Amino acid sequence: MDILGIDEAGRGSVLGPMVIAGVIVPEKMDKVLERMGVKDSKRLTPNRRTILSRKLRKMFEYEIVVISAREIDELRANGINLNEIEKNAMESIILKLKPEKTIVDAVDVKAERFQENLCNDTCCNVVAEHKADDKYIEVSAASIIAKAERDAHINEINMDYVNFGGIGSGYPSDPTTKKFLTNYTYDEMPDFVRKSWATVAKMK
Incomplete structure (x- = not known):
């Protein structure tokens, strides 16, 4: 089978x-x-x-x-x-x-x-x-x-955002991911960010 x-x-x-x-x-x-x-x-x-x-x-x-x-x-x-x-x-x-x-x-x-x-x-x-x-x-x-x-x-996104220090694994517990979300100061988060997630909503 x-x-x-x-x-x-x-x-x-x-x-x-x-x-x-x-x-x-x-x-x-x-x-x-x-x-x-x-x-x-x-x-x-x-x-x-x-x-x-x-x-x-x-x-x-x-x-x-x-x-x-x-x-x-x-x-x-x-x-x-x-x-x-x-x-x-x-x-x-x-x-x-x-x-x-x-x-x-x-x-x-x-x-x-x-x-x-x-x-x-x-x-x-x-x-x-x-x-x-x-x-x-x-x-x-x-x-x-x-x-x-x-x-x-994720590797492709990390390469695109190497000047930001990368995005890490993309999981909320990852320090690099947290740092990226905290330090991203542009008006709109990139499309690869799940904006409906509580982790992101708290930063608005």
Whole structure:
């Protein structure tokens, strides 16, 4: 059975896009992924993620959805919360790749509810669990692709804003990210800033 793993990167970031990736792993390929060193992307160095992501993209069918900071702000302004934004992206990946089975990292506090909604909306066999990226190698593979894609976007922004000292990882806890937001004195924050985030709103 071919299994589609789906995961995201950048959900809680204040800067940059949220990236959702899906990768189809054919039956009996899990051992190959284990030998490659595939695991939850958070347990890998950025360089290792990049290398593995390139290999995975060459080996398997995959799909990536990149949702910009501006899109996130606009959707939230229209009453669509982050869970719905991510769920809609997952649905688009499932409907495009048409897998026999899908495993996703649940974004709802109630994983069963999230699973049921995805099953109903896609007519697909879906398993949704918390920390699925650490339990299922298919989701680990998706997490690597998603994180490497987001890393590339953040690296590009860092290069563009090197004279500002860079933007860091884009997460609110990052001192470089905090410094960038605090020291950016122009009238309007750049498009890669999620202006609807509380971290940014407090600075207005």
